[in-house]
Amino acid sequence: MPVPFNDMTRKYLRYADEIDSVAKRVLSSGRYTLGSENDSLEAELASYYNATAVATVGSGTDALFLTLIALGVGVGDEVITVANTCTPTIAAIRLTGANPVFVDVDSERLTMNPEDIERCVTEKTKVILPVHLYGTPANMEKIIVVAKKHGLLVIEDCAQSFGATIAGRHVGLWGDVGCVSFYPTKNLGGFGDGGAVFSDNQALVEKVRQLRMYGEIHRYESITEGTNSRMDELQAGFVRWGLLHIDEWNKTRSDIAQTYIKSIHNALVQLPVDLDTESHRAWHLFVVRVSDRTAFTRHLEENCIGYAIHYPKLVYDQPAYEFLRVDSEHLPVSTSSVGTVVSLPLYPELTEEEVYKVIEAVNSYGK
Ligand SMILES: Cc1ncc(COP(=O)(O)O)c(C=O)c1O
Structure with a gap:
C-alpha cells in the first residue's frame, strides 16, 4: 500500500x-x-x-x-x-x-x-x-x-x-x-x-x-x-474542538519526527538539525535535503512513498513576483537550498508501519 x-x-x-x-x-x-x-x-x-x-x-x-x-x-x-x-x-x-x-535564511533552520x-x-x-x-x-x-x-x-x-x-x-x-x-x-x-x-x-x-x-x-x-x-x-x-487535541497531535508529530531522526541513516540525505534546548518545533513538516532531488523523488515514487516540495521556487522566481527578484549572491543559502528540500509524510494519523516504510525507502536510496 x-x-x-x-x-x-x-x-x-x-x-x-x-x-x-x-x-x-x-x-x-x-x-x-x-x-x-x-x-x-x-x-x-x-x-x-x-x-x-x-x-x-x-x-x-x-x-x-x-x-x-x-x-x-x-x-x-x-x-x-x-x-x-x-x-x-x-x-x-x-x-x-x-x-x-x-x-537570507540561516543554513541550519x-x-x-x-x-x-x-x-x-x-x-x-x-x-x-x-x-x-x-x-x-x-x-x-x-x-x-x-x-x-x-x-x-x-x-x-x-x-x-x-x-x-x-x-x-x-x-x-x-x-x-x-x-x-x-x-x-x-x-x-x-x-x-x-x-x-x-x-x-x-x-x-x-x-x-x-x-x-x-x-x-x-x-x-x-x-x-x-x-x-x-x-x-x-x-x-x-x-x-481541535484545540482540545492539539497537544496530543503535536506530540505524535514530534514522536514520528524523532523516529525518523533516529532511524534514517543515509549519507545522501540531510536531516533537520537539532535546535538549542530552549526551542521547540511544532513539526509541521519533516523536510530533508538532498543534492539530487530528481533521483531522490524518483526513488520515493518507486517505493510508493508520498512526498511534497515546500517550496519548489523562491517566491520571486514565480511569474507574478518576478519584479521582486534580487541578485542570488545576496541570498546564498535561500538560493542553494531551494532545489534540495523534500518533505516526507508527517501527520498524526500516519501508522507505525507507514513510518517504517518511509524510513526503509529513505535508507535504501542510492544503495
Ligand atoms: C508560511 C505561511 N504563511 C501564510 C499562509 C497563509 O495561510 P492561509 O492559507 O490560511 O491563507 C500559509 C498557509 O498556507 C503559510 O504556510
Whole structure:
C-alpha cells in the first residue's frame, strides 16, 4: 500500500462522532459567522497562548494582511522577510502596497538569518516579518534585538508553527504580533479556511476586529475602511474542538519526527538539525535535503512513498513576483537550498508501519 503524503479523510474518520456533533451544534444554532463559537475560540486561543487578545479572521493570509494594515503599513513601505516562504506571506505584504525586502535564511533552520537583517534596513523599513517555516522557530531572540535597535515592528508568520515555543513562550509573542492559519493541513487545521491574530497589544487586535467586518465599530457604523474577513462559525467550532487535541497531535508529530531522526541513516540525505534546548518545533513538516532531488523523488515514487516540495521556487522566481527578484549572491543559502528540500509524510494519523516504510525507502536510496 502506498504511504500518502497526507490524507485529510483519516482525521475525519478517526473522530467522525466528535466532528459531526460540532457541526450539528453550530448548524442548529442559527448563527453562521462571527458568533459565540468565534467569541469562545478567541478566548480559548488567548488562554492557550497566554496572550492578551486574539482576533479570528478568514484565513492566515488575511491575518497577515489585516495586521499590516492595522499597523499602518502601506504604499512604499518596506517589510523585511524571507524568499523561501509560502506565497501568501508575500501576497499579504504586496496587497498593502508595501514592498517585501528579502534577507537570507540561516543554513541550519532555513528561517530568517538575524545577521543579514541590518544590510536591508532603510528609512522606508517598517516591519520585520520572520516565518517559522516547517514549524521551526526562527531565532527570535536575535531578531527582536535588531528590531529594537532600529525601532521596527515585528510580525511573526506562525501559519506553520502552532504550538512551537522558545524558552517556554509561544512563537508569535516574541515580536509585536503573531498570525496563524487554520487551513486544513496545518497542525491546528479546520475543515475549511480560517486564521487568527494574537498579541499582547489589545488595541491592535481591536483594530483587526474592525477591519475584518467592514471597518465597523458597531453595526452599520464604519470608522475605518475595512473588508469582510469573518471566520465562519463552523470553522470556529472545528478549531475549538481541535484545540482540545492539539497537544496530543503535536506530540505524535514530534514522536514520528524523532523516529525518523533516529532511524534514517543515509549519507545522501540531510536531516533537520537539532535546535538549542530552549526551542521547540511544532513539526509541521519533516523536510530533508538532498543534492539530487530528481533521483531522490524518483526513488520515493518507486517505493510508493508520498512526498511534497515546500517550496519548489523562491517566491520571486514565480511569474507574478518576478519584479521582486534580487541578485542570488545576496541570498546564498535561500538560493542553494531551494532545489534540495523534500518533505516526507508527517501527520498524526500516519501508522507505525507507514513510518517504517518511509524510513526503509529513505535508507535504501542510492544503495
Ligand atoms: C508560511 C505561511 N504563511 C501564510 C499562509 C497563509 O495561510 P492561509 O492559507 O490560511 O491563507 C500559509 C498557509 O498556507 C503559510 O504556510
